[in-house]
Amino acid sequence: xxxxxxxxxxxxxxxxxxxxxxxxxxxxxxxxxxxxxxxxxxxxxxxxxxxxxxxxxxxxxxxxxxxxxxxxxxxxxxxxxxxxxxxxxxxxxxxxxxxxxxxxxxxxxxxxxxxxxxxxxxxxxxxxxxxxxxxxxxxxxxxxxxxxxxxxxxxxxxxxxxxxxxxxxxxxxxxxxxxxxxxxxxxxxxxxxxxxxxxxxxxxxxxxxxxxxxxxxxxxxxx
Numbered sequence: 001x002x003x004x005x006x007x008x009x010x011x012x013x014x015x016x017x018x019x020x021x022x023x024x025x026x027x028x029x030x031x032x033x034x035x036x037x038x039x040x041x042x043x044x045x046x047x048x049x050x051x052x053x054x055x056x057x058x059x060x061x062x063x064x065x066x067x068x069x070x071x072x073x074x075x076x077x078x079x080x081x082x083x084x085x086x087x088x089x090x091x092x093x094x095x096x097x098x099x100x101x102x103x104x105x106x107x108x109x110x111x112x113x114x115x116x117x118x119x120x121x122x123x124x125x126x127x128x129x130x131x132x133x134x135x136x137x138x139x140x141x142x143x144x145x146x147x148x149x150x151x152x153x154x155x156x157x158x159x160x161x162x163x164x165x166x167x168x169x170x171x172x173x174x175x176x177x178x179x180x181x182x183x184x185x186x187x188x189x190x191x192x193x194x195x196x197x198x199x200x201x202x203x204x205x206x207x208x209x210x211x212x213x214x215x216x217x218x219x220x221x222x223x
Contacts, residue, residue, distance in 0.1 A: 089166035095158035095175045097165070102181040103145045105138045107174070113216045115174065118155055118208055121221035128203040129154040130193070132172055146184045150193055152209070153182070169193050 090098055107115070111132075118131055130152040134142065142149040154167045157174040165171050169188040174180040188196070197203055207222045215222045 089164050091164040092158045092162070092173070092175075095173075097173055097181055097183045100183060100185040101145075102183050103142050104179055104181050105134070105141060107178050107180060108135055110213060111135075112178075113213070114211065115155065115157070117211060117216045117221070119157075119160065122206070122208055124206075126204050127206040128197055128209070129167065129206075130170065130197060130203075131155060131206060131209050142182060146182075146187055148187070148189060150187060151190055152193075169196060 092098065096102075114132070122129065122131070132153040132155050133151065134149060134153075139149040150170045153170045153172045155174070156162045156165050156167075156171055159174045159176055162173075165173065165183075165186075169186050170193050171186055172180045172182055211222045
């Protein structure tokens, strides 16, 4: 039996080839599948069982559109699979940045105290994480090794349990008590870094960026 949702039951085997009733044999008319298979495949409306041949199929003009849709999906898949690694971040390997050149520097006493302040007080993700500044000597070393030195950096600390980097530009990774590294491939000049920070990410100013040594007191956070 054939209804609005398809055909059910078994057909008799003495049906004839296409062409109508012949020698007592009949032709069954199937419903037009266009109504509930739009844009994919249209079955021939005559199904010949007597000749025991496979059902005849014919594709509609929608076949070209279906192929175009499949091609578009395939191209989208290729694009997504080629997104650069920084879109998902980098995972540290043995606590270190996994790829490319880095500059390794020693932390000053005041920088260690500042990192403790940030770890304790930076709890609002709406505010910028670009808080770390190099000393004059450290900046000179970075300029010599990488060509330039940005003003501010986002802070990651594999030494404190961070497993990777999820910010695209200007980061440091503290990998031991007294040392940190700066990956060269993420270095970005100040104007572009500021545009990304404010206009792309929408981060607000952070009062921690203006913290002075007198602000670094146990249990207190700058407001």
